[in-house]
Amino acid sequence: MNPHHIPSTLPEPSPEAQRQSARLKDLIREEIQRAGGRLRFDQFMAQALYRLGLGYYAQAGQIFGEGGDFITAPELSPLFGRCLARQARQVLEELGGGELVEFGAGSGVLAETLLRELEALDCLPRRYTIVDVSPTLVQRQQARLRQNLPHLFQRIQWRESCPRGFRGMVVGNEVLDALPVHKVRFRQDGRHEELFVADEAGRLVWTAGEPSSPRLKQALEQIYREHGEGMVDGYESEINLAAERWLGGLAEAMEQGVVILIDYGFPRHEFYHPERHQGTLMCHYQHHVHPDPLILPGLQDVTSHVDFTAIAESALACGLQVAGFTTQAYFLIACGIEQMLAELEPESMDFLRQAQAVKKLLMPHEMGELFKVIGLSKDFPEPLLGFSLLDQRARL
Numbered sequence: 340m341n342p343h344h345i346p347s348t349l350p351e352p353s354p355e356a357q358r359q360s361a362r363l364k365d366l367i368r369e370e371i372q373r374a375g376g377r378l379r380f381d382q383f384m385a386q387a388l389y390r391l392g393l394g395y396y397a398q399a400g401q402i403f404g405e406g407g408d409f410i411t412a413p414e415l416s417p418l419f420g421r422c423l424a425r426q427a428r429q430v431l432e433e434l435g436g437g438e439l440v441e442f443g444a445g446s447g448v449l450a451e452t453l454l455r456e457l458e459a460l461d462c463l464p465r466r467y468t469i470v471d472v473s474p475t476l477v478q479r480q481q482a483r484l485r486q487n488l489p490h491l492f493q494r495i496q497w498r499e500s501c502p503r504g505f506r507g508m509v510v511g512n513e514v515l516d517a518l519p520v521h522k523v524r525f526r527q528d529g530r531h532e533e534l535f536v537a538d539e540a541g542r543l544v545w546t547a548g549e550p551s552s553p554r555l556k557q558a559l560e561q562i563y564r565e566h567g568e569g570m571v572d573g574y575e576s577e578i579n580l581a582a583e584r585w586l587g588g589l590a591e592a593m594e595q596g597v598v599i600l601i602d603y604g605f606p607r608h609e610f611y612h613p614e615r616h617q618g619t620l621m622c623h624y625q626h627h628v629h630p631d632p633l634i635l636p637g638l639q640d641v642t643s644h645v646d647f648t649a650i651a652e653s654a655l656a657c658g659l660q661v662a663g664f665t666t667q668a669y670f671l672i673a674c675g676i677e678q679m680l681a682e683l684e685p686e687s688m689d690f691l692r693q694a695q696a697v698k699k700l701l702m703p704h705e706m707g708e709l710f711k712v713i714g715l716s717k718d719f720p721e722p723l724l725g726f727s728l729l730d731q732r733a734r735l
């Protein structure tokens with residue numbers, strides 16, 4: 340093992356990247372010391388992903404696409420965003436106009452595709468607001484949208500939260516999986532634990548302790564009561580309490596409309612399935628996927644799958660309705676992805692490229708089934724277009 344504790348199966352970071360990661364690790368070690376010897380995992384994850392200038396989403400390196408660490412659906416094909424635009428059109432037409440808000444806009448590609456398609460459909464939102472925690476990505480989004488959509492740039496704004504009194508549609512692709520989670524361990528004697536990050540002579544290591552808050556303890560007990568049967572002693576997983584705070588803020592700001600969230604994950608009974616005893620944490624580094632979030636701080640993405648039942652429960656608790664739940668494949672098909680593909684020039688390079696991408700977006704063993712779409716609504720009539728083919732709310 341080298342001094343950076345990077346397994347030999349992963350590509351070696353450049354000397355510059357190693358220096359940057361070492362700097363972030365030193366800062367994390369200082370935080371650990373300040374916190375009395377350990378950080379909660381959600382605090383560690385927030386540092387590793389969002390620490391200004393050094394966190395994974397807040398540094399200058401390329402994240403998305405072929406030259407980055409992973410590819411997301413809107414990066415893969417504009418047809419993904421065009422489908423979301425069809426869903427947005429339904430919402431905006433029903434409301435007689437309105438706005439769009441995108442959380443976690445990444446490179447800005449989805450904003451660009453959505454606005455282009457809504458312009459083509461003659462259904463532009465009054466305003467398009469982007470909320471993103473990464474100042475580096477906000478700069479990238481601004482540069483891209485200023486250059487590619489100069490005539491619509493005035494309609495786009497960046498804010499720290501959803502505008503108050505908002506009416507329209509909110510969209511977030513792969514945002515829930517990027518929210519910092521608590522790492523937990525279930526015990527058969529009922530003394531469930533939280534896992535923290537400690538510093539052992541310069542190496543970041545796990546350490547277990549009591550749950551750090553009554554809310555986490557309550558969540559652990561509820562999950563164990565409902566799904567603990569079959570779990571081995573020491574079953575590890577994650578709990579995302581940040582999502583409930585995030586949804587609470589959103590619900591408060593929203594007057595009327597729909598929230599569409601797309602991410603990889605499961606209903607709770609599958610999320611806490613006995614076989615998933617090591618949890619769902621996943622790290623992406625230069626198109627390699629591995630399960631160790633404590634190495635390469637700042638250089639790799641760290642994500643957790645989404646417990647969609649928790650999202651539905653949080654939504655109901657803050658006054659939203661659950662308006663639909665389905666797989667990415669069924670959502671995109673309901674929004675017309677197959678017709679969009681069929682309308683492209685057959686045999687053209689673009690058609691071939693898009694056909695490949697659509698396969699990836701829809702096939703069950705690729706993104707079609709693991710990725711789910713949940714629709715939440717406030718004072719909005721059903722059915723929503725994207726859930727009109729298959730609605731699996733009953734599975735939540």
Ligand SMILES: C[S@@+](CC[C@H](N)C(=O)[O-])C[C@H]1O[C@@H](n2cnc3c(N)ncnc32)[C@H](O)[C@@H]1O
Pocket residue numbers: 396403411412413414442443444445446449470471472473476511512513514517518585
């Ligand atoms: C995995 S990337 C997905 C980017 C983009 N939606 C896509 O599909 O390509 C996660 C994005 O969410 C942003 N993000 C993370 N937490 C956030 C939060 N609490 N509010 C808004 N954006 C957030 C990150 O900065 C990043 O832009």
